[in-house]
Amino acid sequence: MARYNLGTVVSFEVTRTLTKRRFWIATLIVPVIIGIVVALIVGANSSTDNSVSSQKNQKFSFTYSDASGVVDPSIVKAVGGSKASSPSAAIAAVKSGKLDAYFDYPADPAKQATKVYGVDKGIFDNGKYSSVASSILTASAEAKVHDAKLTTLVKGDLPVDATTYDSSGAVSGGIGSVIPPLLFLAIFYVVILLLGNQMLTSTLEEKENRVTEMILTTLNPTTLIIGKVVSLFIVGIVQMLVFALPVVVGYLFFRTSLNLPALDLADLQLDPWQMITGALLLIGGFTLFTGTLVAVGAIMPTAKEAGQIFGVMMALIFVPFYGVTLIVSDPHALIVQVFTWFPYSAPVTAMLRNGFSSLSPGEAIGVIVEQFVLGVVVLRLAVRLFRFGSIEYSKKVSLSAVLPSRKAARAAR
Structure with missing residues (x-):
């Protein structure tokens, strides 16, 4: 019962x-x-990835000056850019709307910020300027290395296999x-x-x-x-x-x-x-x-x-x-x-x-x-x-x- x-x-x-x-x-x-x-996250990430990808590949009129000597002119030409005659003239052209953007690469891009000047295209579309400026610098640096292994090392995404041991000498999990x-x-x-x-x-x-x-x-x-x-x-x-x-x-x-x-x-x-x-x-x-x-x-x-x-x-x-x-x-x-x-x-x-x-x-x-x-x-x-x-x-x-x-x-x- x-x-x-x-x-x-x-x-x-x-x-x-x-x-x-x-x-x-x-x-x-x-x-x-x-x-x-x-x-929402999946949609946002997909939208962000597409936006970043499209921004990197967008072509617009721009000039650049390079104090570091790293930037490869052929890479700039491939994306529709050219070297500026003078920084002041390039900035003036951007302000007047005759030029979409101007990139000023410093002597040491690893420690100094690259200055980007551009025509306002909206808060979301303006990101294309920085994306293109960064991608040009990265591509130029990789081209100068001329070694696939060294390029991988520079990127820093390296595989590491670590093994640790506990107090008894056995491999810890x-x-x-x-x-x-x-x-x-x-x-x-x-x-x-x-x-x-x-x-x-x-x-x-x-x-x-x-x-x-x-x-x-x-x-x-x-x-x-x-x-x-x-x-x-x-x-x-x-x-x-x-x-x-x-x-x-x-x-x-x-x-x-x-x-x-x-x-x-x-x-x-x-x-x-x-x-x-x-x-x-x-x-x-x-x-x-x-x-x-x-x-x-x-x-x-x-x-x-x-x-x-x-x-x-x-x-x-x-x-x-x-x-x-x-x-x-x-x-x-x-x-x-x-x-x-x-x-x-x-x-x-x-x-x-x-x-x-x-x-x-x-x-x-x-x-x-x-x-x-x-x-x-x-x-x-x-x-x-x-x-x-x-x-x-x-x-x-x-x-x-x-x-x-x-x-x-x-x-x-």
Whole structure:
């Protein structure tokens, strides 16, 4: 019967949530916005590239003077330019509109700015002057090198294959070993941010609708709370899949347009210990935060009052990021240790340290045990609070009234 009730609760909660219009509006609005932003960026980048390309290839009347001796007259002639008789005469011709532009190359173009004078063609079209002046100088410099290898070296876009070793002498994984365990941290943030408010109101909804007494006549409070937690996890998976869809589509089809780096899965290194630790920290942290928010919802009479506690809980998971530099560079600092062991900052701090391989096995086991033990304790407390707070509609539930006093405990013995 208990299993049947648990399945009923999970099925009811998931179905009720997924059939709500506001759930899908809230879930889809971010992917839709991301899609719109991606489309705008792709369009803007494409327009910018086309504009820059067209500006570099535009032909207009111009003259130049070259104090550096770098500019190749044949390259200038190919794009429709000629050498100026004098700088003052060229500038005067531009001012009068007889000449479109005049380029004044200094003695040391690497340290001194090239002066460009042009007829105003509009704020966007004026960029063609600087583009053409720069392309002439670059092409002239490359022509003087007369060596493809040296030209590549001058451009500076050189391939480098770096290998680093950890303290044991083994080849370290670099960024490829950091990304996989840190994915658990990203999932933790997504789940808490998306479902935090729903965790808080999961028990408040029945209380505000005055139906908890009727529910508890046919259902065990423990079964109800566990069913709600399981349903929240299922709903969270649905939301994560919906959120991931535009990211995957954007990377697969618009990576070049969005200037995203190529991701070679072969470079990713999966360390079994780090992955297991990250997964357990994620589940333990999720259990603790879910239990805490459900307990808060059981205490508070309305969602408005519960929202104040929700803000504090959300702040706690972001506190470690204020010291992220210290967490990465000096994981044994006192403040980092406080963040590592304080229950509500521990999941984020420990997952960060786990990703950067600074979380020792002892610390990992300690934090994981702490999260699961406190999570179970808080969930049991949430069940007790819900049982006593289900009929309290006008004020907060007093913990002293719910938890047995020492005197009552001695009497029971």
